[in-house]
Amino acid sequence: MFELRRLRLLHELALRGTIAEVAASLSYSPSTVSQQLALLEREAGVPLLEPDGRRVRLTPQGRMLAAHAARALELDEAARAALSAHSGLETVRMAAMPTAAETIVPTALTMLAERVPQLRVELSELPPEESLFELSARRFDLVIAEQYPGHTRELRAGVVHELLGEDPIRIVMPPDEDPAPLSALRDRAWVMEPSGTAARLWAVQQCRAAGFEPDVRYEASDLTAHIRLIAAGRAVGMLPDLIWGDAPSGMTLAELPGSPVREVFTAVRESAEADEAVDLVRSALAEAFAAHRRVAP
Structure with missing residues:
Protein backbone atom coordinates (compact mmCIF):
# COMPACT_ATOMS: atom_id res chain seq x y z
CA MET A 1 0.00 0.00 0.00
CA PHE A 2 1.38 3.41 -0.96
CA GLU A 3 1.53 6.09 1.70
CA LEU A 4 -0.46 9.16 0.66
CA ARG A 5 2.13 11.57 2.04
CA ARG A 6 4.81 10.11 -0.23
CA LEU A 7 2.47 10.12 -3.19
CA ARG A 8 1.93 13.83 -2.60
CA LEU A 9 5.69 14.41 -2.74
CA LEU A 10 5.81 12.66 -6.12
CA HIS A 11 2.84 14.73 -7.33
CA GLU A 12 4.58 17.92 -6.16
CA LEU A 13 7.78 16.92 -7.96
CA ALA A 14 5.81 16.38 -11.18
CA LEU A 15 4.39 19.90 -10.81
CA ARG A 16 7.43 21.82 -9.56
CA GLY A 17 10.29 20.03 -11.26
CA THR A 18 12.92 20.05 -8.51
CA ILE A 19 13.29 18.51 -5.07
CA ALA A 20 14.40 21.89 -3.70
CA GLU A 21 11.12 23.53 -4.79
CA VAL A 22 9.07 20.66 -3.36
CA ALA A 23 10.91 21.01 -0.06
CA ALA A 24 10.39 24.77 0.07
CA SER A 25 6.69 24.45 -0.74
CA LEU A 26 5.96 21.87 1.96
CA SER A 27 8.44 23.16 4.58
CA TYR A 28 10.59 20.02 4.45
CA SER A 29 14.32 19.73 4.03
CA PRO A 30 15.50 18.54 0.59
CA SER A 31 17.09 15.52 2.23
CA THR A 32 13.75 14.54 3.80
CA VAL A 33 12.01 14.79 0.42
CA SER A 34 14.72 12.70 -1.23
CA GLN A 35 14.53 10.09 1.52
CA GLN A 36 10.75 9.79 1.29
CA LEU A 37 10.85 9.52 -2.50
CA ALA A 38 13.47 6.79 -2.20
CA LEU A 39 11.12 4.89 0.14
CA LEU A 40 8.27 5.34 -2.33
CA GLU A 41 10.49 4.01 -5.11
CA ARG A 42 11.25 0.98 -2.97
CA GLU A 43 7.52 0.43 -2.37
CA ALA A 44 6.81 0.74 -6.10
CA GLY A 45 9.52 -1.73 -7.03
CA VAL A 46 10.43 0.23 -10.17
CA PRO A 47 12.66 3.29 -10.80
CA LEU A 48 10.65 6.50 -10.34
CA LEU A 49 13.52 9.01 -10.64
CA GLU A 50 16.59 9.27 -12.81
CA PRO A 51 19.54 11.70 -12.84
CA ASP A 52 19.23 14.83 -14.98
CA GLY A 53 22.49 16.73 -14.52
CA ARG A 54 22.55 17.86 -10.90
CA ARG A 55 18.80 17.30 -10.62
CA VAL A 56 16.45 14.37 -11.01
CA ARG A 57 13.50 13.83 -13.32
CA LEU A 58 10.64 11.37 -13.34
CA THR A 59 10.97 8.15 -15.29
CA PRO A 60 8.01 7.01 -17.41
CA GLN A 61 6.94 4.86 -14.45
CA GLY A 62 7.36 7.88 -12.18
CA ARG A 63 5.11 10.01 -14.38
CA MET A 64 2.53 7.22 -14.44
CA LEU A 65 2.51 6.92 -10.66
CA ALA A 66 2.38 10.74 -10.31
CA ALA A 67 -0.83 10.75 -12.36
CA HIS A 68 -2.31 8.09 -10.08
CA ALA A 69 -1.12 10.14 -7.08
CA ALA A 70 -3.10 13.14 -8.32
CA ARG A 71 -6.26 11.03 -8.45
CA ALA A 72 -5.57 9.59 -4.99
CA LEU A 73 -5.21 13.10 -3.57
CA GLU A 74 -8.51 14.11 -5.20
CA LEU A 75 -10.28 11.14 -3.61
CA ASP A 76 -8.76 11.97 -0.24
CA GLU A 77 -9.95 15.57 -0.55
CA ALA A 78 -13.45 14.51 -1.57
CA ALA A 79 -13.65 12.10 1.37
CA ARG A 80 -12.57 14.82 3.80
CA ALA A 81 -15.15 17.21 2.34
CA ALA A 82 -17.90 14.62 2.81
CA LEU A 83 -16.85 13.98 6.40
CA SER A 84 -16.62 17.69 7.23
CA ALA A 85 -20.26 18.10 6.22
CA HIS A 86 -21.16 15.89 9.20
CA SER A 87 -18.45 16.78 11.70
CA GLY A 88 -18.20 20.58 11.51
CA LEU A 89 -16.45 23.12 9.32
CA GLU A 90 -12.72 23.09 8.68
CA THR A 91 -10.17 25.70 7.68
CA VAL A 92 -10.37 27.18 4.17
CA ARG A 93 -7.03 28.31 2.76
CA MET A 94 -7.56 31.14 0.30
CA ALA A 95 -5.23 33.06 -2.01
CA ALA A 96 -6.35 36.34 -3.53
CA MET A 97 -4.90 38.87 -5.94
CA PRO A 98 -4.09 42.17 -4.19
CA THR A 99 -7.08 44.21 -5.42
CA ALA A 100 -9.48 41.52 -4.17
CA ALA A 101 -7.58 40.94 -0.91
CA GLU A 102 -7.83 44.63 -0.10
CA THR A 103 -11.49 45.20 -1.06
CA ILE A 104 -13.97 42.34 -1.36
CA VAL A 105 -12.20 39.82 0.92
CA PRO A 106 -12.56 41.92 4.13
CA THR A 107 -16.28 42.36 3.41
CA ALA A 108 -16.70 38.62 2.80
CA LEU A 109 -14.80 37.75 5.99
CA THR A 110 -17.08 40.05 8.00
CA MET A 111 -20.12 38.28 6.56
CA LEU A 112 -18.66 34.88 7.40
CA ALA A 113 -17.72 35.91 10.95
CA GLU A 114 -21.34 36.89 11.57
CA ARG A 115 -22.91 33.84 9.93
CA VAL A 116 -20.47 30.99 10.66
CA PRO A 117 -18.09 32.17 13.41
CA GLN A 118 -16.66 28.66 13.75
CA LEU A 119 -15.26 28.78 10.21
CA ARG A 120 -11.56 29.62 9.98
CA VAL A 121 -10.34 31.29 6.78
CA GLU A 122 -6.64 31.80 6.08
CA LEU A 123 -5.60 34.35 3.44
CA SER A 124 -2.46 34.81 1.37
CA GLU A 125 -2.10 37.69 -1.08
CA LEU A 126 -0.58 36.38 -4.30
CA PRO A 127 -0.70 37.20 -8.02
CA PRO A 128 -2.93 34.90 -10.08
CA GLU A 129 0.03 33.41 -11.96
CA GLU A 130 1.31 31.96 -8.67
CA SER A 131 -1.93 31.28 -6.80
CA LEU A 132 -3.54 29.24 -9.59
CA PHE A 133 -0.47 27.02 -9.80
CA GLU A 134 -0.49 26.56 -6.02
CA LEU A 135 -4.19 25.67 -6.12
CA SER A 136 -3.35 22.71 -8.36
CA ALA A 137 -0.54 21.84 -5.95
CA ARG A 138 -3.06 21.85 -3.05
CA ARG A 139 -1.46 24.67 -1.11
CA PHE A 140 -4.79 26.53 -1.28
CA ASP A 141 -8.44 25.48 -1.36
CA LEU A 142 -9.76 28.56 -3.15
CA VAL A 143 -8.23 31.29 -5.30
CA ILE A 144 -9.49 34.70 -6.44
CA ALA A 145 -7.96 35.62 -9.79
CA GLU A 146 -8.66 37.63 -12.93
CA GLN A 147 -8.34 37.44 -16.66
CA TYR A 148 -8.16 40.24 -19.19
CA PRO A 149 -10.07 40.50 -22.48
CA GLY A 150 -8.48 38.15 -25.00
CA HIS A 151 -6.11 36.69 -22.38
CA THR A 152 -7.91 33.64 -20.97
CA ARG A 153 -6.15 31.91 -18.08
CA GLU A 154 -4.83 28.39 -18.55
CA LEU A 155 -7.56 25.81 -17.96
CA ARG A 156 -5.98 23.29 -15.61
CA ALA A 157 -7.42 19.80 -15.35
CA GLY A 158 -9.49 19.32 -12.22
CA VAL A 159 -9.94 23.07 -11.55
CA VAL A 160 -13.29 24.86 -11.83
CA HIS A 161 -13.70 28.62 -12.39
CA GLU A 162 -16.76 30.61 -11.29
CA LEU A 163 -17.25 34.23 -12.34
CA LEU A 164 -17.59 36.78 -9.53
CA GLY A 165 -18.15 39.72 -11.85
CA GLU A 166 -16.65 42.23 -14.26
CA ARG A 262 -11.49 42.20 -16.67
CA GLU A 263 -13.25 39.11 -15.31
CA VAL A 264 -12.77 38.40 -11.61
CA PHE A 265 -13.35 34.75 -10.73
CA THR A 266 -12.91 32.15 -8.04
CA ALA A 267 -11.17 28.85 -8.73
CA VAL A 268 -11.40 25.63 -6.73
CA ARG A 269 -10.45 22.04 -7.37
CA GLU A 270 -13.31 19.84 -8.58
CA SER A 271 -12.74 17.54 -5.62
CA ALA A 272 -13.43 20.44 -3.22
CA GLU A 273 -16.63 21.68 -4.91
CA ALA A 274 -18.77 19.68 -2.50
CA ASP A 275 -16.93 21.04 0.54
CA GLU A 276 -19.46 23.04 2.58
CA ALA A 277 -16.82 25.39 3.98
CA VAL A 278 -15.41 26.21 0.56
CA ASP A 279 -18.93 26.79 -0.78
CA LEU A 280 -19.71 29.20 2.06
CA VAL A 281 -16.60 31.25 1.30
CA ARG A 282 -17.36 31.34 -2.44
CA SER A 283 -20.90 32.52 -1.74
CA ALA A 284 -19.71 35.27 0.60
CA LEU A 285 -17.18 36.47 -1.96
CA ALA A 286 -19.85 36.63 -4.66
CA GLU A 287 -22.11 38.63 -2.34
CA ALA A 288 -19.26 40.98 -1.40
CA PHE A 289 -18.37 41.59 -5.04
CA ALA A 290 -22.02 42.28 -5.92
CA ALA A 291 -22.23 44.79 -3.05
CA HIS A 292 -19.09 46.57 -4.22
CA ARG A 293 -19.60 50.08 -5.59
CA ARG A 294 -21.10 49.86 -9.08
CA VAL A 295 -20.28 53.37 -10.29
CA ALA A 296 -17.06 54.75 -11.74
CA PRO A 297 -14.70 56.24 -9.13
Whole structure:
Protein backbone atom coordinates (compact mmCIF):
# COMPACT_ATOMS: atom_id res chain seq x y z
CA MET A 1 0.00 0.00 0.00
CA PHE A 2 1.38 3.41 -0.96
CA GLU A 3 1.53 6.09 1.70
CA LEU A 4 -0.46 9.16 0.66
CA ARG A 5 2.13 11.57 2.04
CA ARG A 6 4.81 10.11 -0.23
CA LEU A 7 2.47 10.12 -3.19
CA ARG A 8 1.93 13.83 -2.60
CA LEU A 9 5.69 14.41 -2.74
CA LEU A 10 5.81 12.66 -6.12
CA HIS A 11 2.84 14.73 -7.33
CA GLU A 12 4.58 17.92 -6.16
CA LEU A 13 7.78 16.92 -7.96
CA ALA A 14 5.81 16.38 -11.18
CA LEU A 15 4.39 19.90 -10.81
CA ARG A 16 7.43 21.82 -9.56
CA GLY A 17 10.29 20.03 -11.26
CA THR A 18 12.92 20.05 -8.51
CA ILE A 19 13.29 18.51 -5.07
CA ALA A 20 14.40 21.89 -3.70
CA GLU A 21 11.12 23.53 -4.79
CA VAL A 22 9.07 20.66 -3.36
CA ALA A 23 10.91 21.01 -0.06
CA ALA A 24 10.39 24.77 0.07
CA SER A 25 6.69 24.45 -0.74
CA LEU A 26 5.96 21.87 1.96
CA SER A 27 8.44 23.16 4.58
CA TYR A 28 10.59 20.02 4.45
CA SER A 29 14.32 19.73 4.03
CA PRO A 30 15.50 18.54 0.59
CA SER A 31 17.09 15.52 2.23
CA THR A 32 13.75 14.54 3.80
CA VAL A 33 12.01 14.79 0.42
CA SER A 34 14.72 12.70 -1.23
CA GLN A 35 14.53 10.09 1.52
CA GLN A 36 10.75 9.79 1.29
CA LEU A 37 10.85 9.52 -2.50
CA ALA A 38 13.47 6.79 -2.20
CA LEU A 39 11.12 4.89 0.14
CA LEU A 40 8.27 5.34 -2.33
CA GLU A 41 10.49 4.01 -5.11
CA ARG A 42 11.25 0.98 -2.97
CA GLU A 43 7.52 0.43 -2.37
CA ALA A 44 6.81 0.74 -6.10
CA GLY A 45 9.52 -1.73 -7.03
CA VAL A 46 10.43 0.23 -10.17
CA PRO A 47 12.66 3.29 -10.80
CA LEU A 48 10.65 6.50 -10.34
CA LEU A 49 13.52 9.01 -10.64
CA GLU A 50 16.59 9.27 -12.81
CA PRO A 51 19.54 11.70 -12.84
CA ASP A 52 19.23 14.83 -14.98
CA GLY A 53 22.49 16.73 -14.52
CA ARG A 54 22.55 17.86 -10.90
CA ARG A 55 18.80 17.30 -10.62
CA VAL A 56 16.45 14.37 -11.01
CA ARG A 57 13.50 13.83 -13.32
CA LEU A 58 10.64 11.37 -13.34
CA THR A 59 10.97 8.15 -15.29
CA PRO A 60 8.01 7.01 -17.41
CA GLN A 61 6.94 4.86 -14.45
CA GLY A 62 7.36 7.88 -12.18
CA ARG A 63 5.11 10.01 -14.38
CA MET A 64 2.53 7.22 -14.44
CA LEU A 65 2.51 6.92 -10.66
CA ALA A 66 2.38 10.74 -10.31
CA ALA A 67 -0.83 10.75 -12.36
CA HIS A 68 -2.31 8.09 -10.08
CA ALA A 69 -1.12 10.14 -7.08
CA ALA A 70 -3.10 13.14 -8.32
CA ARG A 71 -6.26 11.03 -8.45
CA ALA A 72 -5.57 9.59 -4.99
CA LEU A 73 -5.21 13.10 -3.57
CA GLU A 74 -8.51 14.11 -5.20
CA LEU A 75 -10.28 11.14 -3.61
CA ASP A 76 -8.76 11.97 -0.24
CA GLU A 77 -9.95 15.57 -0.55
CA ALA A 78 -13.45 14.51 -1.57
CA ALA A 79 -13.65 12.10 1.37
CA ARG A 80 -12.57 14.82 3.80
CA ALA A 81 -15.15 17.21 2.34
CA ALA A 82 -17.90 14.62 2.81
CA LEU A 83 -16.85 13.98 6.40
CA SER A 84 -16.62 17.69 7.23
CA ALA A 85 -20.26 18.10 6.22
CA HIS A 86 -21.16 15.89 9.20
CA SER A 87 -18.45 16.78 11.70
CA GLY A 88 -18.20 20.58 11.51
CA LEU A 89 -16.45 23.12 9.32
CA GLU A 90 -12.72 23.09 8.68
CA THR A 91 -10.17 25.70 7.68
CA VAL A 92 -10.37 27.18 4.17
CA ARG A 93 -7.03 28.31 2.76
CA MET A 94 -7.56 31.14 0.30
CA ALA A 95 -5.23 33.06 -2.01
CA ALA A 96 -6.35 36.34 -3.53
CA MET A 97 -4.90 38.87 -5.94
CA PRO A 98 -4.09 42.17 -4.19
CA THR A 99 -7.08 44.21 -5.42
CA ALA A 100 -9.48 41.52 -4.17
CA ALA A 101 -7.58 40.94 -0.91
CA GLU A 102 -7.83 44.63 -0.10
CA THR A 103 -11.49 45.20 -1.06
CA ILE A 104 -13.97 42.34 -1.36
CA VAL A 105 -12.20 39.82 0.92
CA PRO A 106 -12.56 41.92 4.13
CA THR A 107 -16.28 42.36 3.41
CA ALA A 108 -16.70 38.62 2.80
CA LEU A 109 -14.80 37.75 5.99
CA THR A 110 -17.08 40.05 8.00
CA MET A 111 -20.12 38.28 6.56
CA LEU A 112 -18.66 34.88 7.40
CA ALA A 113 -17.72 35.91 10.95
CA GLU A 114 -21.34 36.89 11.57
CA ARG A 115 -22.91 33.84 9.93
CA VAL A 116 -20.47 30.99 10.66
CA PRO A 117 -18.09 32.17 13.41
CA GLN A 118 -16.66 28.66 13.75
CA LEU A 119 -15.26 28.78 10.21
CA ARG A 120 -11.56 29.62 9.98
CA VAL A 121 -10.34 31.29 6.78
CA GLU A 122 -6.64 31.80 6.08
CA LEU A 123 -5.60 34.35 3.44
CA SER A 124 -2.46 34.81 1.37
CA GLU A 125 -2.10 37.69 -1.08
CA LEU A 126 -0.58 36.38 -4.30
CA PRO A 127 -0.70 37.20 -8.02
CA PRO A 128 -2.93 34.90 -10.08
CA GLU A 129 0.03 33.41 -11.96
CA GLU A 130 1.31 31.96 -8.67
CA SER A 131 -1.93 31.28 -6.80
CA LEU A 132 -3.54 29.24 -9.59
CA PHE A 133 -0.47 27.02 -9.80
CA GLU A 134 -0.49 26.56 -6.02
CA LEU A 135 -4.19 25.67 -6.12
CA SER A 136 -3.35 22.71 -8.36
CA ALA A 137 -0.54 21.84 -5.95
CA ARG A 138 -3.06 21.85 -3.05
CA ARG A 139 -1.46 24.67 -1.11
CA PHE A 140 -4.79 26.53 -1.28
CA ASP A 141 -8.44 25.48 -1.36
CA LEU A 142 -9.76 28.56 -3.15
CA VAL A 143 -8.23 31.29 -5.30
CA ILE A 144 -9.49 34.70 -6.44
CA ALA A 145 -7.96 35.62 -9.79
CA GLU A 146 -8.66 37.63 -12.93
CA GLN A 147 -8.34 37.44 -16.66
CA TYR A 148 -8.16 40.24 -19.19
CA PRO A 149 -10.07 40.50 -22.48
CA GLY A 150 -8.48 38.15 -25.00
CA HIS A 151 -6.11 36.69 -22.38
CA THR A 152 -7.91 33.64 -20.97
CA ARG A 153 -6.15 31.91 -18.08
CA GLU A 154 -4.83 28.39 -18.55
CA LEU A 155 -7.56 25.81 -17.96
CA ARG A 156 -5.98 23.29 -15.61
CA ALA A 157 -7.42 19.80 -15.35
CA GLY A 158 -9.49 19.32 -12.22
CA VAL A 159 -9.94 23.07 -11.55
CA VAL A 160 -13.29 24.86 -11.83
CA HIS A 161 -13.70 28.62 -12.39
CA GLU A 162 -16.76 30.61 -11.29
CA LEU A 163 -17.25 34.23 -12.34
CA LEU A 164 -17.59 36.78 -9.53
CA GLY A 165 -18.15 39.72 -11.85
CA GLU A 166 -16.65 42.23 -14.26
CA ASP A 167 -14.26 44.99 -13.25
CA PRO A 168 -13.82 48.00 -15.60
CA ILE A 169 -10.28 49.08 -16.49
CA ARG A 170 -9.54 52.76 -17.11
CA ILE A 171 -6.68 55.12 -17.92
CA VAL A 172 -5.45 56.79 -14.73
CA MET A 173 -3.78 60.21 -14.89
CA PRO A 174 -2.57 62.74 -12.30
CA PRO A 175 -5.42 64.54 -10.51
CA ASP A 176 -4.61 67.99 -11.95
CA GLU A 177 -4.90 66.83 -15.59
CA ASP A 178 -7.89 66.67 -17.91
CA PRO A 179 -8.97 63.27 -19.27
CA ALA A 180 -7.19 62.30 -22.48
CA PRO A 181 -7.62 59.44 -24.94
CA LEU A 182 -5.06 56.65 -25.01
CA SER A 183 -3.64 57.78 -28.36
CA ALA A 184 -2.71 61.15 -26.82
CA LEU A 185 -0.47 59.49 -24.20
CA ARG A 186 2.16 58.08 -26.56
CA ASP A 187 4.89 60.39 -25.22
CA ARG A 188 4.17 59.83 -21.54
CA ALA A 189 6.03 57.64 -19.05
CA TRP A 190 4.00 54.61 -18.01
CA VAL A 191 3.82 52.47 -14.87
CA MET A 192 2.79 48.85 -15.43
CA GLU A 193 2.94 45.50 -13.71
CA PRO A 194 6.07 43.34 -14.23
CA SER A 195 6.87 41.70 -17.57
CA GLY A 196 5.25 38.31 -18.03
CA THR A 197 2.08 39.10 -16.09
CA ALA A 198 -1.28 39.04 -17.85
CA ALA A 199 -1.93 42.65 -16.83
CA ARG A 200 1.32 43.82 -18.43
CA LEU A 201 0.77 41.91 -21.66
CA TRP A 202 -2.75 43.26 -21.97
CA ALA A 203 -1.81 46.88 -21.21
CA VAL A 204 1.02 46.87 -23.76
CA GLN A 205 -1.36 45.48 -26.38
CA GLN A 206 -3.78 48.36 -25.74
CA CYS A 207 -1.01 50.87 -26.41
CA ARG A 208 0.10 49.09 -29.55
CA ALA A 209 -3.47 49.00 -30.82
CA ALA A 210 -3.53 52.78 -30.28
CA GLY A 211 -0.45 53.12 -32.49
CA PHE A 212 2.50 53.39 -30.11
CA GLU A 213 4.96 51.41 -28.00
CA PRO A 214 4.61 52.50 -24.35
CA ASP A 215 7.60 53.94 -22.49
CA VAL A 216 7.30 51.66 -19.45
CA ARG A 217 9.59 53.51 -17.13
CA TYR A 218 8.28 52.02 -13.90
CA GLU A 219 7.39 48.43 -12.98
CA ALA A 220 5.59 47.43 -9.79
CA SER A 221 3.42 44.50 -8.75
CA ASP A 222 1.95 46.61 -5.93
CA LEU A 223 -0.77 48.76 -7.49
CA THR A 224 -0.50 51.22 -4.61
CA ALA A 225 2.89 52.15 -6.05
CA HIS A 226 1.19 52.78 -9.40
CA ILE A 227 -1.24 55.19 -7.76
CA ARG A 228 1.48 57.09 -5.94
CA LEU A 229 3.65 57.45 -9.03
CA ILE A 230 0.68 58.69 -11.03
CA ALA A 231 -0.44 61.05 -8.26
CA ALA A 232 3.07 62.52 -8.16
CA GLY A 233 2.85 63.28 -11.87
CA ARG A 234 5.62 60.85 -12.80
CA ALA A 235 3.54 58.43 -14.92
CA VAL A 236 0.19 57.40 -16.30
CA GLY A 237 -1.27 53.91 -16.09
CA MET A 238 -4.22 51.55 -16.54
CA LEU A 239 -5.94 50.33 -13.39
CA PRO A 240 -9.11 48.37 -12.57
CA ASP A 241 -11.89 50.05 -10.62
CA LEU A 242 -11.59 47.51 -7.80
CA ILE A 243 -8.35 49.17 -6.67
CA TRP A 244 -10.28 52.17 -5.34
CA GLY A 245 -12.47 50.18 -2.97
CA ASP A 246 -15.59 52.20 -2.13
CA ALA A 247 -13.83 55.57 -1.94
CA PRO A 248 -13.43 58.17 -4.71
CA SER A 249 -10.14 57.76 -6.53
CA GLY A 250 -9.08 61.41 -6.41
CA MET A 251 -7.38 60.81 -9.77
CA THR A 252 -8.26 61.76 -13.33
CA LEU A 253 -9.83 58.81 -15.10
CA ALA A 254 -10.38 58.31 -18.81
CA GLU A 255 -12.08 55.55 -20.75
CA LEU A 256 -10.07 53.06 -22.77
CA PRO A 257 -11.21 52.20 -26.32
CA GLY A 258 -14.16 49.84 -26.09
CA SER A 259 -14.54 50.32 -22.29
CA PRO A 260 -12.85 46.97 -21.47
CA VAL A 261 -13.46 44.97 -18.30
CA ARG A 262 -11.49 42.20 -16.67
CA GLU A 263 -13.25 39.11 -15.31
CA VAL A 264 -12.77 38.40 -11.61
CA PHE A 265 -13.35 34.75 -10.73
CA THR A 266 -12.91 32.15 -8.04
CA ALA A 267 -11.17 28.85 -8.73
CA VAL A 268 -11.40 25.63 -6.73
CA ARG A 269 -10.45 22.04 -7.37
CA GLU A 270 -13.31 19.84 -8.58
CA SER A 271 -12.74 17.54 -5.62
CA ALA A 272 -13.43 20.44 -3.22
CA GLU A 273 -16.63 21.68 -4.91
CA ALA A 274 -18.77 19.68 -2.50
CA ASP A 275 -16.93 21.04 0.54
CA GLU A 276 -19.46 23.04 2.58
CA ALA A 277 -16.82 25.39 3.98
CA VAL A 278 -15.41 26.21 0.56
CA ASP A 279 -18.93 26.79 -0.78
CA LEU A 280 -19.71 29.20 2.06
CA VAL A 281 -16.60 31.25 1.30
CA ARG A 282 -17.36 31.34 -2.44
CA SER A 283 -20.90 32.52 -1.74
CA ALA A 284 -19.71 35.27 0.60
CA LEU A 285 -17.18 36.47 -1.96
CA ALA A 286 -19.85 36.63 -4.66
CA GLU A 287 -22.11 38.63 -2.34
CA ALA A 288 -19.26 40.98 -1.40
CA PHE A 289 -18.37 41.59 -5.04
CA ALA A 290 -22.02 42.28 -5.92
CA ALA A 291 -22.23 44.79 -3.05
CA HIS A 292 -19.09 46.57 -4.22
CA ARG A 293 -19.60 50.08 -5.59
CA ARG A 294 -21.10 49.86 -9.08
CA VAL A 295 -20.28 53.37 -10.29
CA ALA A 296 -17.06 54.75 -11.74
CA PRO A 297 -14.70 56.24 -9.13
